Amino acid sequence: MKMMKKLQKMFGAYCYLLPSLLVFAVFLFYPFLKTIYLSLYKTNRMGQAKLFYGLGNYRDLLTSEAFYNSMAVTLIFVVIVVAGGMLLGLAAALLCNRAFPGIRFFSTAYALPMAIASSSAALIFKIMLHPSIGIVNKLLGTDINWINDERFALVCVALLTAWLNSGINFLYFSAGLSNIDESIYERASVDGATAVQKFFRLTLPGLSPILFYTIVVNIIQAFQAFGQVKILTEGGPGEATNLIVYSIYRDAFFNYRFGSAAAQSVVLFFVIMLLTLLMFRVEKKGVKY
Numbered sequence: 001m002k003m004m005k006k007l008q009k010m011f012g013a014y015c016y017l018l019p020s021l022l023v024f025a026v027f028l029f030y031p032f033l034k035t036i037y038l039s040l041y042k043t044n045r046m047g048q049a050k051l052f053y054g055l056g057n058y059r060d061l062l063t064s065e066a067f068y069n070s071m072a073v074t075l076i077f078v079v080i081v082v083a084g085g086m087l088l089g090l091a092a093a094l095l096c097n098r099a100f101p102g103i104r105f106f107s108t109a110y111a112l113p114m115a116i117a118s119s120s121a122a123l124i125f126k127i128m129l130h131p132s133i134g135i136v137n138k139l140l141g142t143d144i145n146w147i148n149d150e151r152f153a154l155v156c157v158a159l160l161t162a163w164l165n166s167g168i169n170f171l172y173f174s175a176g177l178s179n180i181d182e183s184i185y186e187r188a189s190v191d192g193a194t195a196v197q198k199f200f201r202l203t204l205p206g207l208s209p210i211l212f213y214t215i216v217v218n219i220i221q222a223f224q225a226f227g228q229v230k231i232l233t234e235g236g237p238g239e240a241t242n243l244i245v246y247s248i249y250r251d252a253f254f255n256y257r258f259g260s261a262a263a264q265s266v267v268l269f270f271v272i273m274l275l276t277l278l279m280f281r282v283e284k285k286g287v288k289y
Contacts, residue, residue, distance in 0.1 A: 032269075039262035047258040057263035067264070069239050070247045071271075074223065077158050077243055081222040084162030086214060089169025094203075096170075097177045107174070114167030118227035125160045126232055147232050150240040157232055157241050161225050169214055176210035177203070212283050216276060223272055244268050 014021075039057050041049035061067045092110040096103060113121075128134050129146040137143055146152045180203065188198050204211070226245045229235065235242035235250060242250075244264060252261035 035262045035265050037262075038259055039266050041259050043256075043258040045256045047252070047256075049259075053259060057259045058267070060260065061263055061267065066239065066242075067247070070242050070244050073154060073240070073242060074244045077154060077161075077225070077241075078219060078222040080155065080158035081161045081165065081225070082215065082218045084159060085165035085169055085218055086211075088162060088166035089214070090173050090207075092166065092170045093173035093177055096174060107170075110170045111167045113164050114171070116164065116167075118161075118164055118225075119231055121160060121164055122228040122231035125156070125228075129156060148237050150237050153233050153237060153240045157225075157228055160228050160232070161222065164228075165218055165221060169218070172210050172214050173207065176207045180206040212279070216279050219275055219279070220272055223268065 038047070038049055040052065040054060042051040042053050042056075044050050096107050096110065126147065128136050131137060131143060131145040131148075134146075136146065144152065146156050184202055185198055188202060193201070224245060225243060226249065229241055229243055229246045230249075233241040235246050245268070248261045248264045248268070251257045251264065
C-alpha cells in the first residue's frame, strides 16, 4: 500500500510538471540535440545534414585562428560587461539605499536600462559615438571614429552592454541591501568603523548571495550578447568585435556552414557550463548565508 501511495504521489507530481516539461522538450531539449546532431555533419545551404563529418567540424574549429580570436574577444568582452554592469548596478543601489525626496524617480531612472531593447540602445549609442555629430566627441573634444577603430570598438560595445545589464543588477542589489539589518551598521558606528570598513566588512558579506547570483547571470547574458554587435559593428572592424555568438550567426546565415556554427554553439554551451560549475565551487567557500 505504501508503495502504491508513493507511486501515485510521484505520478501526480509529474502530471503537474508535464506542461512545462513539454515546453522545455520543444523549445530547449530538441533544439539542443538537433544542434549536436548538425555539428557532426556537413550541411547544404538550407541547413540540412548531407554528409557525415564526425568530429571534423570540431577539429576544424580547434585549428582555426579565427575561432581562437573569437573566443579571446568574447572573454575580454565578458570581463568588461560583468565588471562594468555590476559596478554600475551596485553604485546605483548604494545611492538609492537612503530615504530622500525623489527616491522613487531616481530608482526608476536607474532601473530603466532593463526595459530598453538592445537594438534601440545600440542605435542611440551609434549616434552618440558618431565621429562628426556624436555628443561623445564633442564633450571630449576629439574626432575619434569610436566603433570603426579596433582600439575602441570592443570597449564601446561592452560598455553599452554593461549599461543595459546595470538596470536589473540595480534591482538585485537594492533587494539585497534591504535585507541587511541596519542595526549592525549602528553597532559598527559605535565601535568607530569608517564608511569604507562598513562597506567591505558588512555590506559586501551581506550581499554575497546576491553577488554570486548576479555574477552567474551576468556571465551567461554577456556570452549571449548579439543585437548590439549586429547593429553597431557587425563583428568589425576586422575581427575586433567578432564575438562567438556573432561568429555562429555569420557562419550559419552568411557562409551557410551550419555544421560549423552548430559545433561552435556546442563549444559555447560547454564553456558556459564549466564557468557556471566553477562559480558554484567558489560559492561554497566565499558566499555567506
